[in-house]
Amino acid sequence: METQFSGILTGILAFPFVAAIIILFINKEQKDVIRTIAAFATGASLILAALVFFTYDTEAARTANAGLIDSGSGLLTFQFVDKVTWIKELGVSYQLGVDGLAVPMVLLTGLASFAGVLISWGIEDRVREFMAFFLLLVAGVYGVFMSTDLFLLLFFYELAIFPMYFLIAGWGWVELREYASMKLTLYILIGSVIALVGILVLYFEAGAFFTEHPELQPATSETAYSFDFNHIQYAAQQGAFNEANYLGLGDGVTIARFWFPFIFLGFAVLAGIFPFHNWSPDGHVAAPTAVSMIHAGVLMKLGALTAIRLGVQLLPDGARVHLPWIIFLALVNVVYGAFIAFRQRDFKYVIGFSSVSHMGLVSLGVATMNTTGMTGAGLQMFSHGVMTALFFSCVGMVYDRAHTRDIPSLGGFIKKMPLVAIAFIIGGLVSMGMPGLSGFVAEFPIFVGVWRGIPQAIIDASPTKLTEGGANYYGFIGVAAALGIILTAAYVLRVVGQVFFGEFDEEKFPDIPPIRIQDRVAIYMLTAWLIVLGVYPKLMSDMIESAVQPVVGLLTGSK
Amino acid sequence: MPELMQFNTDDTRGFLAILPEILMTLLVLIVIYMDLFLPPSRRKSVGYMAGVGMLVIGGLAWLLVPADGLKVSEQLVLGGMVRSDDLAKIFKVMVALVGGLTCLMGMGDIRLRYKGEFYALIIIATMGASLLSSAADLVMVFISLETLSISLYVLSGFVRRPETPNPTEEAFASRSAESGMKYFLFGAFTSAFLLYGLSLLYGFSGGHTNIYRIGQALAASDQDTAPIILALMMVAVGFGFKISAVPFHFWTPDVYEGSPTPVTSFISVVSKAASFAVLTRFLLAVFPPEQLISVPLDQYKELSEIWVQLFSILAVITMTLGNIVALSQRNIKRLIAYSSIAQAGYTLMGVAAIATTKSGDGAAAVAYYMFMYVFTNTLFFACLILFTSATGSETIADMAGLSRRNPWVAMGITIALLSLAGIPPTAGFVGKFLLFRAAVDSGLTWLAVFGVLNAIIGLYYYLVVIKVIYVDRSPDEEKPIDLPAPYGFVMAASTVAVVLLGTFLIGPIVNWASEAGLDLFRL
Structure with missing residues (x-):
């Protein structure tokens, strides 16, 4: 196998990983040294991630994927590829690369992890272990977004889960942490191992x-058995998973159609898809602030992106058959999540359920199977990630000072913490889909996509009843999902009104210390992206579209 | 009658094939000699001699034992008594290294530290295990199995009554004696079954003792299948006992709990690993699948399907029961006993998969899994001994606050448990991945699904222990736990092994394990 090595992605991965190991050997009393190393490592990864984001060649990606876009045949191209053979016997290689969907996610991870370290400056209990686990988590998350080898991807996926457990169980909210951390871990791992x-x-x-057909094997693969993503994806294009009567279940059941729900939903558990969303609000609430940020901001996207990669891209035929009913799950996510969020008294639970609702929009966008909707889904992943990270950091700052998250007993915090209040309001406007902010540029295409419905070419490619019917009810789903947006406005305004406005009770909250400089930096950094993306969406939408077009091509062209 | 399989008469190869065992025998003599003649003040060096000696033998085994992908008849040496192939080699290296680590571990145990017999017995048991992993003859299988077992019976009941009255020590001694007795009775009983099964095979095959000759003879004979299956069942009882497969597992929790902890560690790794080695070899040789039958007959007997079924079912029962019972354990040694039953269940998936994969994936998965498992469990027990000797307790609840008392011990236990649970970057992930892969490859996808669901149950109770260590608080957490030198070495060595096997060393070891798997599929 030819070895390619540009090294940038490996660098992104290596900084947090190496820093985690270094931190373990530092005296635990030197807390500031530990924090500085963590900030340096995540900061360095963020700089490299930004480098990748700004130098990613969208035009080249589009040209290279022309075959896939037009006829649905060919290999997906990745940029910044690092490729070294790892376990030859199994066809496993250490293979990193990014496409237009992964690049924003890598950037998002960089932003959320750097902000997370800054926000965690105040943690005093076992800082060494906290930072080591946090960096390990970050490394795992980066790894999943960048892996283009399935073994490597699963390796990092599971690697990202267990530090999560420690961080929540060890540093989370005392009343809920044991229950929530265990529930989260079991939910996510059950999903992923079945997918495995x-x-x-x-x-x-x-x-x-x-x-059997060596002549069809892609030129990049040396062996017939390989975990290379493109290798298996190419087999899917050639119809390798389409043998009828799989397991004797009838003519309509093929490997692709049988395994798609398990693989897609197995990973979508982490994206909080209904009815497997139950772990997520508890997990968000129980986690310490920085972990909530990574958790809701990045980890849920891990589920969504993996579901797209390993579900939709590997099994296009399965996707054509199953996405038309999975869209109903997404609809429940959007509307039900918003309703529940509206009913919460706990500040953090509101944000927790709002994540469930917003991630439903991502699934909704994916289920449209058209370029507009899927581009919206990609934008929503980034926008929601930054927004939620901002939300949780605001909630954390309020909680650290007020020591309560009970919405009715808070009030008037804009007087004491104006910056936090403004940041939260901007986040709230993003979440309502206010034009001029990133939420709008993400949600609008999703709704347009739903309204347009499944492209006729895809229906023609897989003429099952469900897919054909899909064309009829997608419009209805769009209307119903719009209800979620109204509810979002309701709960966001309610929270803003009750927590930040109203009377401030000096007796109840006598001492509100000022916000640390680190927190300010985190808030500015996150807010800036919400605004920039809202004003200039082309910065990201072209890139995502260049990655989504081949997916639609796959859905249209594959056997 | 088909032509008889010939043996290699090259004496050098034969000598090299059992070189580790020869060296171990010499080491036993040296250790006993040192124990007898050294003054008590210098007794410590006995432990170092045994431990370091075994590690060196492990290294020599890796360098010198011949394994070169030849035909079976070229690899069968010493009159067909042993086969020197990669499977034997990988297990020989494994047991020698872990035997050495166990000796070093014993040096920290107050009840074993100055007893030369302890080291001698560990080395003898390791020798038995080492020989067992290359045994290719019914006689050799039985002799080496008993060499291993009888040493373990003694070791299990090793703790003696103290000379001065001391209630705690007396309780330890009686528990140890009880476990030794239990282990012996159970072991003797199942050995009888095994022996009967072996003698039946000897008869049915027309008087062969070499397992490869038996296999070919059975395949070609016009014997009824039923009695052969009976013999298979009896052999399965014998080996099932050693690997603590359900329903032959009843001794496991009691013996694990009662034995001195270094011995528990040794039973849980070396004895199990060698038994898996002989099990895979034995099944493929005596009841070969289609592609391993050399006789060009129209009507040969395909017996492999039966034991694939048998071991699939055993695997499911073993892992499920082990995991479910483990959920309710409060004593950490009993928990790990049930966990080791479950681990045996996972490994049995690989055993069930060996016949149906021509490439030897199943055997490779078993070899890799055992390779990582022995280091993982050794790491776990090394940490556990430190904890129990500091607190005098074996209950899980008493591990609270351990991460504040000694972060290294806490991290060691955590890495070991994560590896058992199959979470990367530890070796357990790759091990489980290979087992599931082998199962799916053999068309046993349902078995893999059982496996992954069981892995989740396992993850739950491992995480509970980790939670106690990291999250729960305890009034004792200001009292640090010391880390003596031999333990530090055992922990560091096994931690490095577990992490490297899960990351950078996956390639070479999987490569080696695959060679071992392929060896079993050469005729």
Whole structure:
């Protein structure tokens, strides 16, 4: 196998990883040294991530994927590729690369992790362990977004879960942390391990297929059995997973159609898809602030992106059959999540359920199977990530000072913490989809996409009843989902009104210390992206579109 | 009659094939000699001699034991008594290294530290295990198995009554004696089954003792299948006991709890690993699948399907029962006993998968899994001994605050438990991945699904222990726990092994394990 190594992505991965190991060997009393190393490592990764974001060549990606876009045949191209053979016997290689969907996610991880370290400056209990686990989590998350080898991807996916457990169980909110951390871990891992079995099935089917038809094997693969993402994806294009009567379940059941729900939903658990969303609000609430930020801001996107990669891109035929009903789950997410958020008394639970609702929009966008909707989904992933990270940092700052998150007993905090209040209001406007902010540029295409429905070409490619019917009810779903936006406005305004405006009770909250400089930096950094993206969406939308077009091509063209 | 399989008569190869065992025998003599003649003030060096000696033997085994992908008849040496292939080599290295680590571990145990017999017995048991992993003859299988077992019975009941009255020590001694007795009775009983099964095979095959000859003879004979299955069942009882597969697991929790902890560690790794080695070899040789039958007959007997079914079911029962019972344990040694039953269940998935994969994926997965498992459990027990000797307690609740008392011990236990749970970047992830991969490859996807669901149950109770260590508070957390030198070494070595096997060393070790798997599929 040819070895490619540009090293930038490896650098992004290595900084937090190496820093985690270094931190373990530092005296635990030197807390500021530990924090500085963590900030340096996440900051360095952020700079590299920004470098990747600004130098990613969208035009080149579009040109290279022309075959996929037009006819649905070809290999997906990744940029900044690092590729070294790792375990030859299994066809595993250390292979990193990013496409237009992954680049914003890498940037998002950089922003949220750097902000997270800054926000955590105030943690005093076992700082060494906290930072080491946090950096390990960040490394795992980066790894998933950048892996283009399925073994490596699963490796990082599971690697990202267990530090999460420690961070929540060890440093989270005392009353809920044990329950929430265990629930979160079990939910996510059950989903992913079942998906893992599915991936193994695909690996062997693809291997068997290419052993039988060596002439079809992509030129980049050396062996018939390989965990290379493109290798298996190419097998799917050639119809390797389309043998009818899989497991004797009837003519309509193929490997792709049987395993798609397990793989897609298995990873979408982490994206909080209904009815497997239950872990997420508890997890968000129980986690310490920085972990909530990573958790809701980045980790849920991990689920969404992996579901798209390993579900939709690997099994286009399965996606064509199943997404038309999965869109109902997404609809429930959007509306139900917003309703529940409206009913919460706990400040943090409002944000927790709002994440469930907003991630429903991402699933909704993916389920449209058209370029507009899926581009919206990609934008929403980034926009929601930054927005939620901002939300949770604001909630954390209020809670650290007020020591309560009970909405009715708070009030008037804009007088004491104007910056936090303004940041929260901007976040709230983003979440309502206010034009001029990133929420609008993300949600608008999603609704347009839903209204347009499944492209006729995709329906023609897979003429099952469900797919054909999908064309009819998508409009209705768009209308119903819009209800979620109204509810979002309701709960955001309610929270803003009750927490930040109104009378401030000097007796109840006698001492409100000022906000640290680190917190300010984090707030400015996150807010800036919400505004910049809202004013100039082209910065990101072109890039995402260049990655989404080949997916639509795959859905149209694959056997 | 088909032509008989020939043996290699090259004496050098034969000598090299059992070189580790020869060296271990010499080491036993040296250790006993040192124990007898050294003054009590210098007794410490006995432990170092045994431990470091075994590690060196492990290294020599890796360098010198011949394994070169030849035909079976070229690899069967010493009159067909042993086969020197990669499977044997990987297990020989494994047990020698872990035997050495166990000796070093014993040096920190107050009840074992100055007892030369302890080290001698550990080395003898390791020798048995080492020989067992290359045994290719019914006689050799039984002798090496008993060498291993009888040493373990003694070791398990090793703690003696103190000369001065001391209630705690007496309780330890009686628990240890009880566990030794239990282990012996159970072991003797199942050995009888095994022996009966072996003698039946000897008879059915027309008087062969070499397992490869038996396999070919059975495949070609016009014998009824039923009695052969009976023999298979009896052999399964014997090996099932050693690997603590359900329903032959009843001794496991009691023996694990009662034995001195270094011995528990040794039983849970070396004895289990060697038994898996012989099990995979034995099944493929005696009841070969289609592609391993050399006789060109129209009607051969395909017996492998039966034991694939048998071991799939055993795997499911073993892992499920082990995991579910482990959920309710409060004593950490009992928890790890049930966990080790569950781990045996996972490994049995690989055993069930060996027959149906031509590439030897199943055997490779078993070899890799055992390789990482022995280091993982050794790491766990090394940390556990430190904890129990500092607190005198074995209950999980008493581990509260451990991360504040000694962060290294806490981290060691955590890494070990994560590896058992199969979470990267530890070796357990790769191990489980290979097992599930082998199961899916053999068309046993349902088995893999059972496996992953069980892995989740396992994760739950491992995480509970980790939670106690990191989250719960305790009044004792200001009292630090010391880390003596031999333990520091054992912990560091096994931690490095567990982490490297899960990251940078995956390639070479998987490569080696695959060679071992392929060896079993050469005729």
